[in-house]
Amino acid sequence: MRALFSRRLISRRSLLGSAAALLGSTALPRLGFAAGAVRLVAAADSEPRQLNPAIVASNGVFFIASKVIEPLAEASYDDGGLRPLLATGWEGSEDGSSVTFALREGVSWHDGKPFTSADVAFSAMEVWKPLQNIGRGVFANLEAVDTPDDHTAVFRFAKPMPLQLIANALPVVSAVLPKHVYEGTDIAENPANAALVGTGPFVWGEHRPGEYYLLRKNPAYWNAGEPRVDEVVFRVLPDRAAAASSLEAGEIQLAAFSAVPLVELDRIGKVPGLEVVTKGYEALTYQLVVEINHRNEHLKELKVRQAIAHAIDKAFVLDTIFLGYATAATGPVPANAPEFHTDDVTIYDFDVAKANALLDEAGFARGADGTRVALRLLPAPYFNETKQFGDYLRRALAAIGIDATIVANDSAGHQKAVYTEHAFDLAIAPTVFRGDPAISTTILVRSGVPDGVPFSNQGGYANAEIDRVVDEALVTLDPGARVELYHQFQRLVTADLPLINVADWSFTSVASDRVENIATNPRWAVSNWADVGLAD
Amino acid sequence: MIRELARRPEARVGGALLLLLVAVAALAPALSPGDPLAIAGRPLIPPLTDPALPLGTDRLGRSLLAGLIHGARTSVTIGVVSALVAVAVGMAVGTAAGFAGGLVDEGLMRVVDAFQIVPGFLLALAFVSVAGPSLLVVAVAIALGAWTGPARLSRARVLSLREADFVASARVTGMHPVEIAVRQVMPLALPPVLAVSSVIVAGAILTEAALSFLGLGDPNVVTWGGMIAEGRNQLRSAAWLSIIPGLALVATVVSIYLVGEAVGDVLAGRRRR
Numbered sequence: 001m002r003a004l005f006s007r008r009l010i011s012r013r014s015l016l017g018s019a020a021a022l023l024g025s026t027a028l029p030r031l032g033f034a035a036g037a038v039r040l041v042a043a044a045d046s047e048p049r050q051l052n053p054a055i056v057a058s059n060g061v062f063f064i065a066s067k068v069i070e071p072l073a074e075a076s077y078d079d080g081g082l083r084p085l086l087a088t089g090w091e092g093s094e095d096g097s098s099v100t101f102a103l104r105e106g107v108s109w110h111d112g113k114p115f116t117s118a119d120v121a122f123s124a125m126e127v128w129k130p131l132q133n134i135g136r137g138v139f140a141n142l143e144a145v146d147t148p149d150d151h152t153a154v155f156r157f158a159k160p161m162p163l164q165l166i167a168n169a170l171p172v173v174s175a176v177l178p179k180h181v182y183e184g185t186d187i188a189e190n191p192a193n194a195a196l197v198g199t200g201p202f203v204w205g206e207h208r209p210g211e212y213y214l215l216r217k218n219p220a221y222w223n224a225g226e227p228r229v230d231e232v233v234f235r236v237l238p239d240r241a242a243a244a245s246s247l248e249a250g251e252i253q254l255a256a257f258s259a260v261p262l263v264e265l266d267r268i269g270k271v272p273g274l275e276v277v278t279k280g281y282e283a284l285t286y287q288l289v290v291e292i293n294h295r296n297e298h299l300k301e302l303k304v305r306q307a308i309a310h311a312i313d314k315a316f317v318l319d320t321i322f323l324g325y326a327t328a329a330t331g332p333v334p335a336n337a338p339e340f341h342t343d344d345v346t347i348y349d350f351d352v353a354k355a356n357a358l359l360d361e362a363g364f365a366r367g368a369d370g371t372r373v374a375l376r377l378l379p380a381p382y383f384n385e386t387k388q389f390g391d392y393l394r395r396a397l398a399a400i401g402i403d404a405t406i407v408a409n410d411s412a413g414h415q416k417a418v419y420t421e422h423a424f425d426l427a428i429a430p431t432v433f434r435g436d437p438a439i440s441t442t443i444l445v446r447s448g449v450p451d452g453v454p455f456s457n458q459g460g461y462a463n464a465e466i467d468r469v470v471d472e473a474l475v476t477l478d479p480g481a482r483v484e485l486y487h488q489f490q491r492l493v494t495a496d497l498p499l500i501n502v503a504d505w506s507f508t509s510v511a512s513d514r515v516e517n518i519a520t521n522p523r524w525a526v527s528n529w530a531d532v533g534l535a536d
Numbered sequence: 537m538i539r540e541l542a543r544r545p546e547a548r549v550g551g552a553l554l555l556l557l558v559a560v561a562a563l564a565p566a567l568s569p570g571d572p573l574a575i576a577g578r579p580l581i582p583p584l585t586d587p588a589l590p591l592g593t594d595r596l597g598r599s600l601l602a603g604l605i606h607g608a609r610t611s612v613t614i615g616v617v618s619a620l621v622a623v624a625v626g627m628a629v630g631t632a633a634g635f636a637g638g639l640v641d642e643g644l645m646r647v648v649d650a651f652q653i654v655p656g657f658l659l660a661l662a663f664v665s666v667a668g669p670s671l672l673v674v675a676v677a678i679a680l681g682a683w684t685g686p687a688r689l690s691r692a693r694v695l696s697l698r699e700a701d702f703v704a705s706a707r708v709t710g711m712h713p714v715e716i717a718v719r720q721v722m723p724l725a726l727p728p729v730l731a732v733s734s735v736i737v738a739g740a741i742l743t744e745a746a747l748s749f750l751g752l753g754d755p756n757v758v759t760w761g762g763m764i765a766e767g768r769n770q771l772r773s774a775a776w777l778s779i780i781p782g783l784a785l786v787a788t789v790v791s792i793y794l795v796g797e798a799v800g801d802v803l804a805g806r807r808r809r
């Protein structure tokens with residue numbers, strides 16, 4: 001989830017930078033290349049400081065790095081939901097104490113060394129578990145990785161580990177690093193974090209800060225016939241208006257992650273040669289969430305939280321802010337995760353009269369100026385949509401007598417204010433659902449998270465029942481029983497409202513119709529693009 | 537002076553625009569009652585199509601006219617407050633430096649130099665980033681980059697006034713130097729500073745708009761810069777969202793410059809005579 005602040009969007013600094021980028025844009029990639037080489041140019045809206053996907057598992061990093069460094073498996077539209085990449089198969093032991101991976105043979109690193117189980121064991125024990133933002137949680141109980149032979153890796157866990165969770169997490173947490181490059185070095189500072197070495201379809205070319213990333217075809221890729229383009233260039237275009245005009249000018253062929261603003265989609269969809277693609281992000285659902293500081297004497301009252309939930313007109317949010325490119329949220333698990341989602345939860349209809357009645361009942365009468373309480377509202381600055389929702393929520397709260405003052409911060413300031421200093425009453429966050437509630441969802445409400453962990457429960461909320469369900473699901477092996485626990489989790493969260501889920505949204509791509517094989521898997525933008533082609 | 541000004545066409549045009557702006561700013565709550573950030577209708581209604589919302593609505597359905605009217609209030613407030621702060625601080629520093637002379641002068645003028653080296657906009661940007669955006673912080677941030685002009689001007693004026701006979705006689709009567717500086721010298725150093733203050737007001741309004749454009753304005757009030765920034769994403773499909781507040785900004789700044797220019801000319805003409 002670090003995703004956002006590294007890549008998103010109009011932080012004040014990036015805006016300043018974007019002006020500079022525009023000035024410099026005439027100097028863009030006129031790199032020499034072989035005649036007839038097929039080059040795909042995509043827009044990148046940020047340059048993550050740390051580009052190693054095994055350390056920072058975030059969409060901003062994957063967008064570029066996943067083409068070079070591959071995970072054990074990628075998400076897939078097929079049954080089972082996974083396509084084998086570096087692992088060809090996996091099997092859990094009955095007691096949940098181990099998972100055995102069969103690894104692909106005949107794979108070599110970009111520097112020519114063979115890929116073996118030692119690389120997987122090293123990545124898991126030295127990188128994913130101790131260093132990675134998400135792996136830290138998923139692999140918390142990982143004790144050891146045995147390597148009986150070069151193409152088998154056995155993960156041993158101290159507590160029972162649901163195979164369902166491991167499988168759901170694989171595309172995100174399992175980017176494999178070359179042991180021979182990283183062993184014995186300071187992994188977080190290794191130069192290979194900037195000039196990546198992997199097994200993927202593309203080899204690291206170069207990065208010119210503020211200009212572009214260049215990746216070249218890996219001629220020795222394990223899947224013969226791929227990749228289908230010779231070069232991928234990520235042109236740094238932090239300015240969203242620039243992405244749209246570059247597409248129209250034919251300078252780039254692809255703008256993913258809604259780099260083209262929603263209001264422009266209608267118009268740009270009609271431009272000949274360009275198409276708007278809404279598929280390919282199903283496993284990257286973002287959630288528009290109102291985070292609540294339960295330390296506030298008003299917000300710790302359930303009736304006040306219920307009143308806020310009733311004051312939000314989700315239809316307005318979907319139609320006006322997201323222009324229909326989102327769905328109303330029922331709870332902490334989005335509907336496009338059918339495996340875990342349930343509709344059988346408490347739903348809060350838009351009902352201002354009821355919200356006012358709830359606040360009256362709670363004993364917060366309107367003062368002479370019509371105001372009941374004053375609150376600070378901190379919208380996350382990463383997306384236009386979170387900022388616009390902040391403006392909307394301020395109005396919606398005014399209708400029920402809550403005077404919200406918007407506190408605007410840049411990305412770093414917002415992180416600090418909400419997740420470290422807790423200097424907020426309400427905050428608006430774009431959290432991510434990553435295919436399994438245990439990966440990055442339950443941490444939003446589980447108590448006992450240390451201060452400073454971004455996108456976690458920093459509102460001081462504690463509910464023993466929710467904690468129990470969350471903990472039990474972590475060690476429940478039977479998928480059915482586990483799903484039932486998460487249904488219960490959704491019911492508990494919507495009943496007690498530790499936070500308010502408003503909408504679930506995904507992204508869109510705009511691409512030239514010459515680009516082939518767009519959206520071939522539910523994490524397409526952050527997958528390896530080995531099968532992407534570019535017609536003449 | 538007023539009569540002299542009224543003879544100049546640029547002063548008449550500028551003055552009329554300026555009066556209109558100040559009137560709109562002062563009467564904003566009466567002209568457009570309620571919260572200008574309230575959602576007034578469907579989003580993205582084009583201008584001149586709906587009589588209830590003559591300038592149309594923005595992305596969230598907020599009235600553009602209400603935003604324009606209340607934005608004028610913000611702009612005028614920011615312009616006047618930051619010019620006041622800048623002139624007050626600049627006069628105080630300039631007079632002190634010019635009147636005291638010696639080390640005090642050297643020291644104060646090096647501080648002025650230090651502030652002049654840094655572009656005012658960057659200074660404001662840095663200050664607001666650290667202190668957090670609110671109306672007062674923005675005004676102070678802008679004044680931070682604008683007070684050096686008045687300081688230099690008043691110092692130069694004080695340097696020549698200091699040697700005047702009336703100052704010498706004030707000394708002889710035993711007046712305290714601070715009293716001489718404040719009561720005898722400062723009022724005479726004021727006119728040239730007032731002449732540049734119009735430039736400071738115009739600059740402050742522009743700087744505020746630029747800060748808001750970059751997302752560093754106070755998010756709880758409407759500002760023209762903020763409106764332009766929000767409209768920018770729809771520039772291709774709803775250009776009026778940026779153009780209308782942009783025109784308001786241009787008209788305001790031009791009118792202030794016209795009046796400032798005319799005032800400067802009149803003052804210069806008088807001095808020549």
